[in-house]
Amino acid sequence: MSILQAPIFLYSTGPFSPCSCRRSIRATANAPKTQMSPPEALVVAKFYAIMDVVADRVEMHKNIGAQRDNWNHLLLTSINSITLTAATMAGLATTGGTGAPLVALKVSSTLLYLSATAMSVVMNKIQPSQLGEEQRNAARLFKQLYREMQTTMSLYKVTNIDVINEAMEKVLALDKAYPLPLLGAMIEKFPKTVEPTVWWPPKRHRRLERLGEEIDGNGWDGKSEEEMREIVEVLKRKDAAEYLRLSQKALKVNKILAISGPLLTGLAGLGSSFLGTTHGAWAVMLAVIAGVLASVVNTLEHGWQVGMVFEMYRSNAGFFRLMQEIIESNISLREVERRENGELFKIKVALQLGRSLSELKHLAALSSSRNGEEAIEEFASKLF
Incomplete structure (x- = not known):
């Protein structure tokens, strides 16, 4: 008897909403069913309840x-506007003469630079572009989980409590990988060591009663x-090693930019505070040039969304680790009837790697030979 492994289709298509989820649930509920005992009906009801929660999570x-x-766009625009306004005031202070006009421009420029520094520190700490990427990944993966549960209901008789436990574990694993709150539970944006994102629970094998005949030999x-x-x-x-390497590079670039932005605005604020003194010439140069450079650095970091790129690379590394675990969990089972059907499994793997079945066999042959340069240089995935 074959089992339904966790599908590895991570990119879903088509419109999705909780309403469509609930419509499909009602349609399934109204479909003709075989008579179930009260314990079996309770298991099915629990399964539908989890599906409803997953739809809400999406x-x-x-x-x-x-x-x-929106945070990323608004904060970037605000910080750059404040910084450039402060730089303009610092430049005008040198032509404003002495007395009240000079003091007003000097104090205003200094306060604006200090405000920009504080806002930049907060923005670099939370990395809004990375937060947005985390939530997009979470929505996509919860959508995938919902469709996996729909497939389970269509192909199998859900009467085993292990199915409920596994579904709950998957929901909780996604909640842990992509937390919603910022305080306390936020993912570390500048980790000491880069690890692939893990959004799945440990693999377990379960038996489900299939609605149909088994394929002889199980493929x-x-x-x-x-x-x-x-x-x-x-x-x-x-593949996994390459995306971990790219993640580390993106993290290094992001760290440099995250430190440089507030440092430059802080130096510009220091320079503006010395306007009108004996060091006025150097002060105005520091205030204006450092302010302009700070705007450039902020644009590079948040306009180009370096934090989002880091999260994307780390998520891709997690995708390849998930594929490894799914393949290994299948072939590690000595009882082939407990595995997912081999022919179906190879189709899934090939599509996830952007290859045909013949290309998948060719890749395996190249890897086993380990002789030619092509076998060393070629990546498994052709999608990304």
């Missing part, structure tokens, strides 16, 4: 992701197992 993360995208043989092992090796050696 909308929650979608809305919060849009909000945090597995020794050659198929060896091909999957070679695919895992390529994923580890090339």
Whole structure:
């Protein structure tokens, strides 16, 4: 008897909303059913309750992701406007003569620079572009989980409490990987070590009663197992390692920019505070030039969304780790009837890597040979 492994389709298509989720639930509920015992009916009711929660999670993360995208645009515009206004005031202070006009421009420029420094520190700490990417990933993965649960209801008789426990574990794992609150639970934006994002619970094997006949042999043989092992090796050696390397580079760039922005606005504020003194010439140069450079740095960091790029690379590394675990969890089972059907499984893996079945076999053959340069340089994924 085959089992339904966690699907590895991470990118879903088509419109989605809680209303459509609930309509499909009602449609399924109104469909003709076989008579169930009260315990079985309770398990199905629990499963539908979890599906409803998952549908709500999709909308929650979608809305919060849009909000945090707005934070990125509004904060970037505000900080750059304040910084350039302060630089303009510092420049005008040198032509404003002495007395009250000079003091007014000097104090205003200094206060604006201090405000920009404080806002920049907060923005660099929370990284709104990265927060938005986290919420987009969460919405997509909750949508995937909902459709996986729909597939389970369509193909299997959900009468086992283990199915409920597994669904709840997946919801909680996603909640942990992509938290909603900022205070206390926010993901560290500048970690000491870069690790792939993990949004799934430990793999467990379960049995489900299938609505239909089994495929003889379950689609597995020794050659198929060896091909999957070679695919895992390529994923580890090339794809996952490459995206971890890119994540580390993006993190380094983001750290440099996050430190440089507030530092430059702070120096500009210091320079503006010395306007009108014996060091006035150097002070105005520091105030104006540092302010302009701070605007450039902020635009590079948040306009180009370096934090989002870092999160995207880390999420891609997590995707390849998930594929490795799914493949390994299948081929590690000695009882082939407990695995997902081999033919279906190979189609899923090939599509996730952007390859045809023949290309997947060719990649496995190249990896097993380890002789030519192509076998060393080629990546498993052709999608990204």
